[in-house]
Amino acid sequence: MTDAADASSTPAASEPHRLSPRDESRIALALTLRQLADAVLDAVPVAPEPAPGDLLRTALRLQRRVEDVVREAVVAERERGTTWFQIGEAAGITRQSAHEKWYGDVHAWAAIGRSALPPDLKTLEVAAEADARYATLRPDRPHAITSGLDAVRFPGSHAYEASLRTRGSALHARRTDLDARATRLNDEYGALHAQGPAAGPSVDGNPLAVIAAHRGHADAVRANRLAIAAVHEEIADVYDQLVTAESPLAEEHRTQADWHRNASKQARDYAGLLNGTDT
Numbered sequence: 001m002t003d004a005a006d007a008s009s010t011p012a013a014s015e016p017h018r019l020s021p022r023d024e025s026r027i028a029l030a031l032t033l034r035q036l037a038d039a040v041l042d043a044v045p046v047a048p049e050p051a052p053g054d055l056l057r058t059a060l061r062l063q064r065r066v067e068d069v070v071r072e073a074v075v076a077e078r079e080r081g082t083t084w085f086q087i088g089e090a091a092g093i094t095r096q097s098a099h100e101k102w103y104g105d106v107h108a109w110a111a112i113g114r115s116a117l118p119p120d121l122k123t124l125e126v127a128a129e130a131d132a133r134y135a136t137l138r139p140d141r142p143h144a145i146t147s148g149l150d151a152v153r154f155p156g157s158h159a160y161e162a163s164l165r166t167r168g169s170a171l172h173a174r175r176t177d178l179d180a181r182a183t184r185l186n187d188e189y190g191a192l193h194a195q196g197p198a199a200g201p202s203v204d205g206n207p208l209a210v211i212a213a214h215r216g217h218a219d220a221v222r223a224n225r226l227a228i229a230a231v232h233e234e235i236a237d238v239y240d241q242l243v244t245a246e247s248p249l250a251e252e253h254r255t256q257a258d259w260h261r262n263a264s265k266q267a268r269d270y271a272g273l274l275n276g277t278d279t
Contacts, residue, residue, distance in 0.1 A: 017122045020161040021114035021248065023149045025076040027127050028116035030145050032072045034130060036065045074102040075109045079248050103252065110242075110249050113165075113172060124151060168245045175238045178231055185228045192221050218274045225271040232264035 018024060043058045077087055088098035117123055127145045135142045146152050151161075196217065239257035243250045 017119060018113075018115050018161070018165060019123045019149065019151045020157065020164075021246070022076075022079045023151055024114055024116045024123060025072070025079040025109070026149065027123055027130075027145070029069070029072040029076045030127070030130055031116065032065075032069050034133065036062070036069055039065050071102060071105045074098075075106055078106050078252075079114070081248055084251070103255070106249065106252050107256065110246065110252060111172065113169060114246070114249075124149075164245070168242065171238050171242050171245055175235060178235045178238065182228060182231045182235070185224055185231065189221065189224045189228070192217065192224060222271045222274040225267045225274070229264040229267035229271065232260040232267065236260040236264065 019027070039062055043062055045055060045058075047054075074087060077090075083095075084099045085095040087102070088095040091098055091101075093101070115123070117126055124146070127149065130145045131143050134144045138144065143152075150157055236257040239253045239260065242253040243257075246253065
């Protein structure tokens with residue numbers, strides 16, 4: 001008789017590659033732990049006379065891998081709905097310290113689409129392979145990885161999760177385009193700043209040409225800052241929409257929306273100073 005975990009080993013061809021973000025984060029943690037386990041076995045000193053410092057270097061590499069596990073665990077906790085207060089409590093630190101320490105990792109996870117693997121790989125298939133590898137060490141738990149997944153516990157959830165991802169993916173694609181536009185505008189601003197106002201041709205030492213050059217340069221910088229302010233505002237709007245599209249990470253998206261609105265205000269204020277008026 002085939003149980004749900006057995007079925008997960010051979011997903012139907014029509015199933016989406018990605019699982020729920022909650023499942024994806026769980027798989028990401030499991031795979032990182034498996035890599036750590038392999039690294040621990042490789043770190044066992046077998047050479048009778050290792051080079052000076054080799055044992056310490058190996059231990060430090062393991063320490064960095066452990067830090068990777070911690071980051072993956074925080075992401076998985078956020079996807080489960082664990083609050084930053086609860087994460088701080090588990091880590092023995094304050095909510096604010098936990099947020100400052102790991103917020104960037106959760107934001108980075110959201111930015112890559114909340115997926116454990118590249119898009120050409122099916123997460124459920126990789127999880128089943130991890131099951132088989134784990135079972136060689138623990139034969140009593142043949143489906144250790146997949147048995148805890150929503151996709152296995154609640155068959156049919158693939159289509160629902162795919163529909164949720166559609167909106168989030170479109171918003172992240174929009175944000176990526178806006179990030180690229182912001183980069184171009186900031187590069188343009190850097191070039192304007194480095195170039196400075198060019199005096200241009202002067203007639204009989206007439207300072208009007210210099211004044212006009214300065215004014216033209218200021219106008220160009222002002223237009224650039226107004227454009228970047230508009231882009232920041234658009235990015236903030238995208239994050240506002242992500243609050244509902246990716247509700248487990250709503251707090252992270254609100255933080256980003258606030259940051260971009262503040263950046264927009266600063267750019268507009270600077271443009272106002274260049275124009276000699278308040279915004």
